[in-house]
Amino acid sequence: MKQSGLKVSFYLKKSEMSDDGLCPVMGRINVGRYSEAAFSAKLSASPKAWMLGRATGKSTASREINRQLDEIRASALSVYQELSAVRMGVTADDVKCQIQGMAFGQETLMGYFRTFIENFAKRVGVNRVHGTLKSYNYTYKCLATFMETEYKLSDIPFTAIDRSFIDKYDIYLRTQRRLATSTVGFHTTRLKMIVSEAITDGIITADPFAGYEAEKPQREQKFLTSEELHRIMTTPLHDSRLYHVRDLFLFSCYTGIPYGDMCLLTEDNLETAEDGTVWIRSSRKKTKVEYEIPLLELPLRIIEKYRGMAPEGKLLPMYSNSTLNAYLKRIAKICGIERRLVYHCGRHTYATEITLAHGVPLETVSRMLGHNRITTTQIYAKVTDDKIGTDTQNLDSRIASRFTVAI
Numbered sequence: 001m002k003q004s005g006l007k008v009s010f011y012l013k014k015s016e017m018s019d020d021g022l023c024p025v026m027g028r029i030n031v032g033r034y035s036e037a038a039f040s041a042k043l044s045a046s047p048k049a050w051m052l053g054r055a056t057g058k059s060t061a062s063r064e065i066n067r068q069l070d071e072i073r074a075s076a077l078s079v080y081q082e083l084s085a086v087r088m089g090v091t092a093d094d095v096k097c098q099i100q101g102m103a104f105g106q107e108t109l110m111g112y113f114r115t116f117i118e119n120f121a122k123r124v125g126v127n128r129v130h131g132t133l134k135s136y137n138y139t140y141k142c143l144a145t146f147m148e149t150e151y152k153l154s155d156i157p158f159t160a161i162d163r164s165f166i167d168k169y170d171i172y173l174r175t176q177r178r179l180a181t182s183t184v185g186f187h188t189t190r191l192k193m194i195v196s197e198a199i200t201d202g203i204i205t206a207d208p209f210a211g212y213e214a215e216k217p218q219r220e221q222k223f224l225t226s227e228e229l230h231r232i233m234t235t236p237l238h239d240s241r242l243y244h245v246r247d248l249f250l251f252s253c254y255t256g257i258p259y260g261d262m263c264l265l266t267e268d269n270l271e272t273a274e275d276g277t278v279w280i281r282s283s284r285k286k287t288k289v290e291y292e293i294p295l296l297e298l299p300l301r302i303i304e305k306y307r308g309m310a311p312e313g314k315l316l317p318m319y320s321n322s323t324l325n326a327y328l329k330r331i332a333k334i335c336g337i338e339r340r341l342v343y344h345c346g347r348h349t350y351a352t353e354i355t356l357a358h359g360v361p362l363e364t365v366s367r368m369l370g371h372n373r374i375t376t377t378q379i380y381a382k383v384t385d386d387k388i389g390t391d392t393q394n395l396d397s398r399i400a401s402r403f404t405v406a407i
Contacts, residue, residue, distance in 0.1 A: 005032050006080045006095070008073045010053040012045060013200075016119065019126070021046055025065070028202070029076060029092040037092035038202025039099075043068060075099045096202065107203045110147075110155040113140055113194050129286050139190035146172045158198055161208045166191075170214065185214040223348035224337075226357075229253060231335040242334075245327040247302050248316060252346025254299045254354060256369050259324070259343050260285045265315035270303075284370040291370030296354075351377065 007030040012023040022044040029037045043065055045055050054069070055062035079098040083090040117136050124130050146169055147153050156165075169191070173184045192209050199207060224232070233250065237243055252262065261284060269282045278300060281292045295303075303315065310317040319327070324343045332341035347369070355365045366377040 006030070006077060008076045010041060010069055012047055012050055014047060017047075018044070019122075021048075023047060025069075026201070027072060029095050031080070031090060031092045031095065035092040036202075037096040037205065038200070039096050040201065041069065041072060072099065093205065107158050107198075108155040109158055109161060109194075110140075110144060112158065112198055112203065113143070116194055116197060127288065135186070136190060139187050142173070142177070142187055143169070143191060149176065158204045161195070161204070163208055163210070163212060166208055166212050170212075181215050185216065188212075188214045222345055223352040224253070224341075224345060226353055228335070228337050229349060229353060231337065232331065235335045237331065237334060242327055242331055244317075245319065245324055246331055247305065248318065248324065249328060249331075249343060249346050251299050251302045251316065252343065253349045254296050255280065255293050256347050256350030256355075256365075257293070258347050259318075259321050261370075262316065263314070263318050266313050267315060269315065287370065287372065289370045289372055291368060293368045 009028045009030075011026055011028065013026050014023050017023050023046070025041040025043040025045050027039050027041045029039070045062075045065055049056050049059075049062055055065040076095055076099050079095050080090060083094055083098070117133070117140060120128060120133055120136060124133050144154070147156060150168055150172060166188070170184060170188060173179045173187055174181075179187070195204070195207065195209060198204050232246060237246060248262070252258070257265070257280070261282065264285060265280065265282065269280050271279045271281055273279060278295045279292055280295060281290070283290045306316050318324075321343060328341045328343060332339070351365055351369060355368070356362065362374060362377060366374050369377060371377045
């Protein structure tokens with residue numbers, strides 16, 4: 001409905017689809033060209049029975065949804081006309097707050113955060129993991145302590161959050177909590193996600209994070225160089241447990257498979273192609289994204305070495321992640337590797353030294369790592385000086401054969 005500069009439309013928030021396939025119905029109010037506000041219609045509908053902002057079909061449920069949508073439209077028009085009769089410059093937020101029967105800014109930060117966590121918890125095991133839920137709970141507790149310390153409040157209206165609030169939170173984390181730069185970035189990123197969700201839901205329109213950029217920690221090289229990898233492969237360790245841990249780590253270095261996914265591998269994940277190449281085909285525990293990796297000689301030898309030794313039909317006998325990292329610390333010391341060595345370095349090493357450094361395209365590496373986006377692969381894959389040198393030499397030889405110039 002559009003009248004006197006007012007437009008009301010409806011859409012489905014498909015990112016929050018419930019287990020029974022229903023999505024929240026959201027409303028959007030536009031006043032003029034620049035004033036916009038979104039709100040929850042407190043209804044749910046199936047994407048299969050939704051078209052052009054209306055429920056489709058002649059079912060009782062569809063008719064009831066459309067009836068309530070019509071009432072919301074009529075209410076929005078009535079509110080807009082009443083407000084416009086007494087003052088100029090009526091905004092979409094003014095209309096939204098009136099039809100929702102609330103004072104402007106009633107939605108609170110911590111209340112919204114709690115609801116977000118409750119909804120996130122329902123999706124754990126479906127398309128979210130428990131570790132991420134724990135991280136949001138951790139940020140929630142830090143934020144609650146900050147507001148009690150700084151403002152003597154347990155909650156605050158969303159509209160009261162501005163750049164000053166964000167800066168004070170940043171300083172609090174660095175000074176009073178004495179958190180590392182990377183951890184500060186972690187907490188502010190989680191808060192920014194909550195704010196972004198609130199903007200999407202139409203609770204606030206201005207982004208308090210605009211212009212804010214968290215200080216970034218000095219980048220740590222997380223992959224092993226070819227020389228360091230060679231040392232791990234050839235240095236005598238004189239301990240059967242260390243050799244076991246080394247083999248598991250090398251398997252990750254030569255496949256890029258992270259710890260959580262390694263623990264899930266079974267013989268069923270192995271497939272042999274017509275040309276004799278053995279592949280691992282599975283899906284990421286964290287994202288459910290499928291990945292497939294052709295196995296090089298070293299991981300094949302490791303599989304054969306430990307065949308039948310893992311319980312419950314698993315492919316390899318695994319230690320806990322903390323045990324692996326403790327042993328890797330000892331291995332690094334024996335091998336004269338001064339950097340911090342943890343199991344996840346294997347995934348970074350595969351992306352950088354094993355694949356990209358040997359000319360495997362980034363798109364292929366992304367597929368093998370099970371990434372949804374190339375940008376995620378770029379975080380893992382760092383171009384080394386040797387790779388730059390090799391690529392430059394190859395480029396030079398190709399250009400020299402095609403172009404000549406007299407100097």
